[in-house]
Amino acid sequence: MFVDRVTIFVSGGSGGDGCLSFRREKYAPRGGPNGGDGGNGGNVVVRASEGYTNLAHLSHQRHWRAERGEHGEGSDRIGRGGEDLVIDVPPGTLILDRDRGHVLRDLKAPGDQVIVARGGRGGHGNAYFKSATNRAPHQVEKGSAGEQRWIVLELKVIADVGLIGLPNAGKSTLLSRISRAHPEIADYPFTTKYPNLGTVVWAEPSGRQAHPPFVVADIPGLIEGAHAGHGLGHEFLRHVERTSLLVHLVEAVPLDDSDPLQNYRTIRNELAQYSPALAERPELLVLTKMDVTGAEPARRRIERELDREVLGISAVTGQGIPQLIHRIVAWLRERPGWGGEVPAAPPLPARHNDLPQGAGAGAAGAAPVPIAGWGTGV
Numbered sequence: 255m256f257v258d259r260v261t262i263f264v265s266g267g268s269g270g271d272g273c274l275s276f277r278r279e280k281y282a283p284r285g286g287p288n289g290g291d292g293g294n295g296g297n298v299v300v301r302a303s304e305g306y307t308n309l310a311h312l313s314h315q316r317h318w319r320a321e322r323g324e325h326g327e328g329s330d331r332i333g334r335g336g337e338d339l340v341i342d343v344p345p346g347t348l349i350l351d352r353d354r355g356h357v358l359r360d361l362k363a364p365g366d367q368v369i370v371a372r373g374g375r376g377g378h379g380n381a382y383f384k385s386a387t388n389r390a391p392h393q394v395e396k397g398s399a400g401e402q403r404w405i406v407l408e409l410k411v412i413a414d415v416g417l418i419g420l421p422n423a424g425k426s427t428l429l430s431r432i433s434r435a436h437p438e439i440a441d442y443p444f445t446t447k448y449p450n451l452g453t454v455v456w457a458e459p460s461g462r463q464a465h466p467p468f469v470v471a472d473i474p475g476l477i478e479g480a481h482a483g484h485g486l487g488h489e490f491l492r493h494v495e496r497t498s499l500l501v502h503l504v505e506a507v508p509l510d511d512s513d514p515l516q517n518y519r520t521i522r523n524e525l526a527q528y529s530p531a532l533a534e535r536p537e538l539l540v541l542t543k544m545d546v547t548g549a550e551p552a553r554r555r556i557e558r559e560l561d562r563e564v565l566g567i568s569a570v571t572g573q574g575i576p577q578l579i580h581r582i583v584a585w586l587r588e589r590p591g592w593g594g595e596v597p598a599a600p601p602l603p604a605r606h607n608d609l610p611q612g613a614g615a616g617a618a619g620a621a622p623v624p625i626a627g628w629g630t631g632v
């Protein structure tokens with residue numbers, strides 16, 4: 255099960271009560287006050303941790319309460335503080351206050367953490383209230399209650415590149431070719447039901463790594479009306495909100511005879527309706543399944559009509575995939591804090607029959623041809 259949004263109730267542990275006590279010793283009949291303070295209650299802490307990919311482990315428990323502080327005791331013994339309760343979540347989880355609606359923290363990197371409910375303070379025991387004028391105080395404090403609130407945990411995966419497109423465009427297939435991710439792939443719409451992440455590491459034939467790894471997110475296919483909740487797409491569009499580059503995959507020769515250019519525009523329209531900021535994100539336009547007859551003329555036509563670069567790939571033959579990764583790396587490298595070298599662009603095959611053996615029209619399902627020099631996804 256993949257869960258990317260949960261609402262939970264968190265409460266800090268209450269503080270322990272202060273103690274009312276007087277020293278009673280054989281030779282000190284009127285011993286002074288010695289009631290200790292109560293311990294502080296534990297905090298509820300949410301922490302980003304690498305071992306988690308979604309929030310499913312939180313979906314079965316609504317209430318999360320940290321340990322209470324122990325009460326103070328006689329002989330000036332202070333109550334033990336309550337332990338913090340730590341809730342682990344995947345990096346990329348936003349923590350919101352449900353009722354006030356504001357973001358408490360965006361836990362981006364592993365180890366980031368935030369206290370979502372503070373424990374209550376321990377109350378003072380009567381020893382604390384002793385003074386020159388009041389040598390035998392009977393005053394004690396109760397521990398205060400811990401903070402309580404409803405919080406919403408919302409995962410927005412952290413990836414450099416987001417794959418978008420209609421169902422069946424070939425998004426998951428591409429991810430499986432360039433990384434070690436194993437998304438489900440099939441020729442029916444909405445095969446992908448939740449986001450998959452894959453790490454891409456490009457290695458030259460010499461084994462030299464030409465750029466830092468980058469993370470690609472594959473989300474369920476979008477359809478017309480996705481921004482209004484149709485299909486699965488809307489729910490998952492937020493998972494590409496944090497990416498810095500969109501790779502928009504369009505089937506070159508759609509099985510249902512639809513027009514690829516129109517299909518492209520449908521998704522662009524959905525993006526704009528969902529979020530203008532997302533619609534302005536840089537985008538590479540890539541036609542898929544270039545091994546199918548008629549794909550290259552379709553690519554050229556769209557390139558002409560849109561007057562922009564349109565890449566073409568085939569996950570079956572490997573055609574165009576090195577060039578696509580080269581373009582992604584070149585783009586990411588422009589971003590501050592991302593310092594990889596751009597690998598030399600592999601040459602484009604001049605003609606279709608330059609493709610490796612086994613490539614052919616409509617070869618869906620055929621064993622993919624290895625892509626020379628491209629390796630090691632994670």
Ligand SMILES: Nc1nc2c(ncn2[C@@H]2O[C@H](COP(=O)(O)OP(=O)(O)OP(=O)(O)O)[C@@H](O)[C@H]2O)c(=O)[nH]1
Pocket residue numbers: 419420421422423424425426427428438439440441442443444445446447473474475476542543544545546567568569570571616617618619
């Ligand atoms: N001929 C050919 N078929 C391909 C290629 N890439 C993917 N396919 C086929 O297209 C179908 C859909 O591929 P997926 O990768 O599942 O498509 P998707 O975009 O992830 O689809 P959803 O998860 O439903 O949104 C599968 O049957 C793939 O085998 C390609 O390059 N050439």
Ligand SMILES: [Mg+2]
Pocket residue numbers: 425426427437438439445446472473474475
């Ligand atoms: Mg898929």
